[in-house]
Amino acid sequence: MVKILLIVLIVILAIAASVGGTLGVTEYLHHASPTVASGQAPKPPPPKPVFFATLADVTVSIPPQAGTAATSYVDFSVQFSTLDQAALVTFEELQPIIKAAVITLLMNETSQSLQDPQTRVDLTKSCLHIANEVLDRNASYTPANPFASAYITNLVVQD
Incomplete structure (x- = not known):
């Protein structure tokens, strides 16, 4: 038991x-x-808005080929993207410095070199670097490098 x-x-x-x-x-x-x-998947956070700063209508005389006189010109515009809206105000204040550096950059090109796609990629990267460097150096912008991308919106070469 x-x-x-x-x-x-x-x-x-x-x-x-x-x-x-x-x-x-x-x-x-x-x-x-x-x-x-x-049974529901977690919702992703809403996307942050993207803001654009525009550097428009930069016109520069350039030579058609290396070693020749500047008989051609290029009309150039570029936009920079950022997630920080405050960067747009700083960009507008420092735009003359950025524009001067971009003009100097374009004066080193020829109408023949601007036909090369790699030159346009390099030009985009250089413009992005210029914009970020000017904001960092002249406005001590925090965080550094407020612009994430640059986009050529106009590139017209006239011989």
């Missing part, structure tokens, strides 16, 4: 332990993440 009582007691303890474990795990998972309980 003692054996039967001992077996019944062990079976009751095993059932109680399994029910308690199931309830404990269910309670833990329920409080772990509301999205897991509801």
